Amino acid sequence: MNTAATTEDLSKISPQQARELFRDGLVVPTAGISLGYAQANLMIVPKDMAFDVLLFAQRNPKPCPILGVLDAGETSGPLLKGGDIRTDVPQYVVYENGVAIDTPTDITSYWRDDFVTFIIGCSFTFETALLEANLPVAHIAQGVNVPMYRTNVRCESAGKMGGPLVVSMRPMPANLVPDAVRITSRYPAVHGAPVHIGNPEELGITDINSPDFGDPVVIPEGQIPVFWACGVTPQAAVMESKPSIAIGHAPGHMLITDAKDSQYLVP
Template structure:
């Protein structure tokens, strides 16, 4: 049940449709830890004229951009959000014009066009329940903040007019559990899978873990190692660099909660 402020006492227990209804009614919150057992997803929405470049960019960069589904031009719902509306059912969006952020609405109905194509991209929040089930704490959940995300010096493979850097999310893991974290997350290739880097952030071109490009910094306890996963904010970094006339995405950390089970994306 929601609290008087609108936030549920236990967001992990909500069904996806219940969570989406709260977001539709105006609740704004990062979604890590919500609707345990269900996959979360990034969004990148572009005019049909740019959709092939986005699809090719995702195909060439599957680690940060694993496509779970696509809504055709003008479609606002689909199998991953049955009965939902892609324009209203995410806590917060970002609207880009010519690569510049011009709005962060909670509803993109006023920005909607019938030629917009929605790409639903896998998110590492999906495997966090599996990490926790294996006794691995997730710092941003424990600390009640958004996950820290960083632009790196690693370049993605370009596609048409789309080009940009790899973005990563970071979770500090006890040194003794890093191998377990790699093993657990490698079973979820459709939602970024195993880490892309463990240890020294400078090797990714990250100068200061305390200053993420997206999300919030987290405290890194003694004996913990920074572990980096490819992140579905990567297409937004490409939008900012490539400057299409229009693109819409989720606000980083404010994900689409889908009706798909985590287990649907787990491999043996």
Template sequence: MTARVAATAAADRARIRAGDHTGPTSGLAPGFAQANLVILPADDALDFLRFCVRNPKPCPLLEVTDTGSPRPPGLATDADLRTDLPRYRVFQDGHLIDEPTDIAHHWRADLVSFLLGCSFTFEWTLAAAGLPVAHQLQGVNVPMYVTSRRCSPAGPFDGPLVVSMRPYAPEVIPQVVEISARFPAMHGAPVHIGDPAEIGIEDLAAPDFGDAVRVGTDEVPVFWACGVTPQAVVVEARPSLAIFHAPGHMFITDRRHVDFDTQEGS
């Protein structure tokens, strides 16, 4: 990793920490991987770890912090998970109680943080291959939907799969699938292509999270497992406390996208 690239990630985290950027992180720190965040009390952490192992498509695990530590040394040695995401969602007993720009006042000594792979990595690779994603072209957040598919349960964690959607012309979909499949740590290949009703989505224009995108008459919706899935699952499990990134407001790591490409060096 070059010094210039490392400085870009650190600089964007510093801007977020200072409150100078509070919006979605798509497009920030070009070349860097971003991550989804789940924070739970230690009493719930082992069951959630099992949930990630059983559901690697929506919950590809990148790092688990030490209990009580906000530091993710494997992804960014100088980072603080309490301040370095633009916006968080805080749940108490399954109810949303806060959407702050830092969580220092919610932090407890028994909390464990999980960092999960993010689709921004394969989006970056798709764009580099001349296959840009619709939500970036349209200047909005990626649309995300709660589906009728259920995840494999672990302890109290049991709930629906959430997916993100990007439309593509049919002739390029094989290439889109091949590229995203190279990144299993970042959700990998799509979980569904085509009719949204087949996975319980009634209206593409009304996403559960994020923003709607225009789907061209010559395009087909393509759906990937989404890191917002844990939020839907935790709402059903109702732990005493749970903290997440706000949808689209990710953690910027010091790891490059290419670090997660299974084709790299092959």
């Protein structure tokens, strides 16, 4: 297949077409693909750990807003009609005892009938609204994955799940930061308003050019870093909590759902 497709080429395809491309082997960060449709993080765990994940999400709704849950063994659902959660994300991360052991493009060989899938809101969803308001989205403009960072902010633990808040960063011109706050605050189901603006060291981030996940972006002169809660947070909790097995999406390589961004917009 042609893996040289640009984000511009992919921006207008349907979620089903995007998932088919990923199923066929396209591996790219999904920011800017199928604009207008919600993207989502994944956390897949055995059923005996599912309550801890659900409670962790309930206690930490900013980084872990749940859009849907597939019951034990289910591989499809309303957010990906006709799709397969095992193949329709461009890349996954498989954890054993908190250590990433594989980054496959297909998790069929790891699948278990007791796996429960949590579909978690993603900030890529509100990027369409930012772009429509002529606000910059640096990682899309620069053709890289969004930068993500572990912070010194602790999430509230739940059972065996505990770990740090992870944030994504988008630099903004200082005069446009209020617009970015206003626009994203209307999407609480996909992380909502920023959790921090400005000095990254206040979050324990010592080098803005060395993200823990994703890629660094160039911060133009006159722009300041703006940080949003990130759905990679459950994976950071998995790394710290060390369950026997868990599977997530590769950071920035999201599930593109059939839900419209507008479904998560509040007045």
